[in-house]
Amino acid sequence: MQATIIGADGGMGRWLRDHLIDLGYAVHGFDTRRDDDPSRLCESDLVVISVPIDMTRDVIRSISDYISRDTILMEIASLKKGIHGELVNLTEEGINPLCVHPMWGPSTDSCVGKALAVIPVADTDSETSIANRLFPGASIILVDAGEHDRLMSIILSLPYLINLALAGCLVDEDLVLLRRLSGTSFASQYVLTQSIVNEDTKLIESLLGNQYLNAVSKRLTRNISNLLEAHGTEEFINIHEELRSYLNRDPISNEMDKARRDASAAIQRHWE
Known part of the structure; x- marks a missing residue:
């Protein structure tokens, strides 16, 4: 399984890298500021956006043309205004969106028992299942964006x-x-x-x-x-x-x- 993290050098980006490696993913970093080749995104089963809140929406827009159908696109921003709508638009292109907010920081050892807000985008059951698979043991809390x-x-x-x-x-x-x-x-x-x-x-x-x-x-x-x-x-x-x-x-x-x-x-x- 291949995963690409946009913002892998940040605090949560590093936490997610280690976490996904533990789950068996081969993890690659991607940085739009380094002019990394976006074509590598099409090879990923999972693309994670872990950038500052005010950059998340633009990052989604800039990479959407390079993500393959059936790829999981997950973002973890602490606020969802404007971001959730961008993910809704992507569902028409066959991309599987996952809008979550981990209620823990990068100093946390494990997500087990920690709260994970899941904000449904298109298919609540499917997105909840994916969230459980990516964050086993976390306490899933469903809540709409507003x-x-x-x-x-x-x-x-x-x-x-x-x-x-x-x-x-x-x-x-x-x-x-x-x-x-x-x-x-x-x-x-x-x-x-x-x-x-x-x-x-x-x-x-x-x-x-x-x-x-x-x-x-x-x-x-x-x-x-x-x-x-x-x-x-x-x-x-x-x-x-x-x-x-x-x-x-x-x-x-x-x-x-x-x-x-x-x-x-x-x-x-x-x-x-």
């Missing part, structure tokens, strides 16, 4: 926005002193903020370009204002109780405090 991007505005874009804003609040502070004084809450938050700030700028920009983020961020600022205005009143108690009651609907909510304390203890050990 709902995927809306959810990612909460799962990815909003945390990135919040942590970048928080990082701005730390400028001119004594970071070492803050870290030494930190308890369970700040320790976990500080690690996340440091991690996000050190992500690739283009990735961050792409995530903050999520079409649904503006509405979510406005809701966030309203919530902050409401909490500050309600402080010291009965309304604050009501807001807190309403939030706690809603979040407690999650079946594992009673495990969250222990998870936070365990994470903080691990962080503190790492800092020592």
